[in-house]
Amino acid sequence: MSKRITVFVQALDSISELGVLAALRIRPEVHIVDRQDADSDTIAVLVVDEIDDDAICLVKSTRAQGPRRVVLVASSLEDGGVFAAAEAGISGLARRKDVTADGLVQVISSVDRGAGVLPPDVVGSLLKQVSKLQHQTSTPRGQRYSGITDREADVLRLVSQGLDTNEIAQELSYSERTVKNTLHAINNRFNLRNRPHAVAYAIREGLI
Template sequence: MTTRIPVAVYAEDPVLRTGTTHQLRPRPEVEVLGADEAHRAVVSLVVVDAVDEPTTRLLRRLRRSSATRTGVVVSRFDHDSLQITVDCGVSAVVRRAEADQDRLVTTILALAKGEAVLPGDLVGRLLDHVGRLQRSVLDPDAPTLATLTPREADMLRLVAEGFDTSEIATKTSFSERTVKNVLHEVNTRLNLRNRAHAVGYAMRHGLI
């Protein structure tokens, strides 16, 4: 390869950034950019433990302000993270446990070619997500992922798994009163009869 791919590395702490940069610098396919050169990046790698609010702000900024193609290297990745990364135009997701040197370089090469990279178990979830987006376009009044907050969805998942109020409170670190209030708010807002109705509604519409 005659042209090295300019890559900007973003990480939530210096140790992560140094570790990722150390893996990439020896490879002839890649040019690791300094912070003052990030505007030249063809590919941006965002290395984090989870897709939290600061990461979401960074992903949105990258989408708005540059033509770079973005990949996320992440430890924990859940349903909400998938929605955020899709909405932010992320083209690749790699789990940190699998992010050795060859995997990172392969991902960078794929991104530079305009390809997408996802772990196999996320492909089905992505297709489901896209299907829900398509249905929401066809029926704007249909329930969407935004119908429930992450906390409401988490509590409904626990209800679906058979946990009672006290067990849900323990697992979520909220008081029993808060759990009851959150679930009551869901029922009231969506005109549902009870918890079982709420779980059935959420599952039927792909919200949990």
């Protein structure tokens, strides 16, 4: 058997937390740990109703305390919440009513391999959102977005996986200033507003 994936589970309500723990504890693919034992290699599974301010605070505080990769399971996936969650650094997202124990383990495994996971219909909503933003930020001549450099593509790919500036710098062997300057250049060139907008652009252009 391959190495088990270390997982930490937390929910904003105790019933949801106990349910997810019960489903995952019997799975041979994962090893459940308590918060105090979670480290940077641990994948945090966070369960919420809505992706609201409390949920975003939970994501940020969890990542600040150790786990860099977060799988967010939410009952409601509104566009604004999805963008906020992406900006907060999630690596995977699942809709609570759609995800089974098998499906959750698949999401965890994909995140462990370095992938970013979103429900297909959420990707579609992101594309609609970026199309709307594109109309709002297009140049007077209607200039279309064009290609980007290899460095910019690499940075965008890692942003889409939920890595922060320091993690991207380590992954690509760049300085943090280089990563920040690269993102700033992308945002300026394509009239992008923030990291979620940049990720949506990268999805639309088939870069990730």
